[in-house]
Amino acid sequence: xxxxxxxxxxxxxxxxxxxxxxxxxxxxxxxxxxxxxxxxxxxxxxxxxxxxxxxxxxxxxxxxxxxxxxxxxxxxxxxxxxxxxxxxxxxxxxxxxxxxxxxxxxxxxxxxxxxxxxxxxxxxxxxxxxxxxxxxxxxxxxxxxxxxxxxxxxxxxxxxxxxxxxxxxxxxxxxxxxxxxxxxxxxxxxxxxxxxxxxxxxxxxxxxxxxxxxxx
Numbered sequence: 001x002x003x004x005x006x007x008x009x010x011x012x013x014x015x016x017x018x019x020x021x022x023x024x025x026x027x028x029x030x031x032x033x034x035x036x037x038x039x040x041x042x043x044x045x046x047x048x049x050x051x052x053x054x055x056x057x058x059x060x061x062x063x064x065x066x067x068x069x070x071x072x073x074x075x076x077x078x079x080x081x082x083x084x085x086x087x088x089x090x091x092x093x094x095x096x097x098x099x100x101x102x103x104x105x106x107x108x109x110x111x112x113x114x115x116x117x118x119x120x121x122x123x124x125x126x127x128x129x130x131x132x133x134x135x136x137x138x139x140x141x142x143x144x145x146x147x148x149x150x151x152x153x154x155x156x157x158x159x160x161x162x163x164x165x166x167x168x169x170x171x172x173x174x175x176x177x178x179x180x181x182x183x184x185x186x187x188x189x190x191x192x193x194x195x196x197x198x199x200x201x202x203x204x205x206x207x208x209x210x211x212x213x214x215x216x
Contacts, residue, residue: 002053011092014066018093019059021049022102026058028132028214029097029106033090033116033123034064044199048111051203055211058106060097064089064119083143086119087126094127107214109133110153111206114191117157118143125150133213135206138166138191141173148176155181156209158202160189182209 007018019040030052032045040061049059063070064086065079073079079086090110097103108131112120117139124131125147136157141148155177157170170183184205189198 009093009096011096012089014069014089016063016066016089016093018062021053021060022058023053023056025056026106027056028109028210029058029060029103030109030111030210030214031090031093031097032059032061033086033110033112033120034062045113047199048203048206051200052111052207052210055207056215057109057207057210058103060093062090062093064116080115081143083115083118083122086115087122090119090123091126094123094130098130107132109135109210109214111135111137111210112139113137115140115143117141121151121155122147124153124155128152133210135209136170137202137206138163138193140166140169142169145173145176148173149178151177151179153179154209154213155179156206157181157183158205159183159185160191160193160198161185161187162189163191166191 003022005020009016040063052059069079110120117136120134121144124134131153134153134155159167159170174181174183186198186201189195193199193202
């Protein structure tokens with residue numbers, strides 16, 4: 001049985017919302033790092049999180065922007081590319097997790113999508129002893145190029161086969177990583193993996209990676 005909890009966290013001077021799902025005897029914790037205007041209530045994110053929960057992984061769907069900031073970003077798209085801001089928020093969350101008795105001992109992974117993938121990789125570089133695994137889904141990994149050599153977590157990049165910009169960006173990033181890493185493409189999938197079965201394939205690939213490096 002899973003325990004679900006809505007959280008409101010005071011981090012980096014803002015109130016930020018999160019949704020924690022904690023299976024019994026959880027084997028690890030995956031923090032979702034949303035990008036491109038997505039958030040914790042996205043049905044697609046919830047679908048992937050449910051598949052992780054079925055593998056015994058706890059999930060934390062975390063909004064890096066406050067409600068007011070998200071409204072601004074919905075109009076201007078300016079904050080979703082502020083990687084410095086988003087990384088600072090994620091690091092504040094990681095510090096909070098490290099102090100939570102219920103969660104601090106769970107092996108930690110980050111699941112980043114689009115610009116959220118760059119945020120996840122930057123945070124992994126800053127917290128090498130805390131973050132064990134990162135999965136990028138359609139990720140702008142090029143926005144983290146400067147720190148990729150410092151990442152020690154195991155990194156899986158998942159790109160749509162019909163998303164040539166991300167495929168090429170991920171290939172270039174793969175060469176800069178010094179940790180264990182891999183690139184998997186989902187044939188025929190575009191950037192948002194909206195094609196039938198594409199998101200399910202992402203969830204299977206990502207889930208297997210997290211089980212291997214968090215619970216293996």
